[in-house]
Amino acid sequence: MPNQEDASPSIKSCNNDYDQSCKKDAMPDKSKKNNTKKIQKKSFHIDIFKDWCKGCGICVAFCPKSVLGLGEDGKSEVVNKDACIGCGWCEIRCPDFAISVKPEGKINNGS
Numbered sequence: 001m002p003n004q005e006d007a008s009p010s011i012k013s014c015n016n017d018y019d020q021s022c023k024k025d026a027m028p029d030k031s032k033k034n035n036t037k038k039i040q041k042k043s044f045h046i047d048i049f050k051d052w053c054k055g056c057g058i059c060v061a062f063c064p065k066s067v068l069g070l071g072e073d074g075k076s077e078v079v080n081k082d083a084c085i086g087c088g089w090c091e092i093r094c095p096d097f098a099i100s101v102k103p104e105g106k107i108n109n110g111s
Contacts, residue, residue, distance in 0.1 A: 043104040044086040046078050052098035059090035059099055 046067070055074040068090055069079040076090075076099065084101070091099045 042086060043082070044084045045102050045104050046081065046084060046090075047100040047102075048076050048078065049098045049100075050075050052096045053094075054096055054098075056095065058093050058095065062089045062093045064089065 048068075050073075053075040055070060055076070057070055057076075059076050060068045060070060064087060065080070065083040065085055067078060067080050067084045068076050071077040078084075086101055086103060088101050091101045
C-alpha cells in the first residue's frame with residue numbers, strides 16, 4: 001500500500017493545533033498576491049421636478065446620507081450628490097412624485 005505522504009507530497013498535514021508552522025506551510029502565501037479588490041462606487045442621477053415639489057421636506061428628512069436639502073425657493077434640491085447610495089427613500093416617500101433616482105448611465109431620455 002502506498003504511503004500517504006508519497007501520494008500528495010505538496011500538502012503537509014497538521015496533527016495538532018499547537019504547531020502553527022505546519023498550517024503556514026499548507027496554506028498558500030496570500031501576501032505575494034495583490035488580493036486588493038477595487039470597489040467601484042456607483043453614482044446616481046437624481047431628478048427633482050420643481051414644478052411638482054411643494055417643499056414639504058419629507059425627502060430631506062428621510063435621506064440617510066443628507067443628499068437633499070431645501071433651497072432658497074423652499075423646494076428640494078441636491079446638496080451632496082456624491083453621498084447618494086441610491087436607496088430611493090426620497091423617491092418612495094415623496095407625496096408628489098417629484099423625485100426620481102436612477103443609476104448613472106441608465107437614464108431614459110426618451111429614446
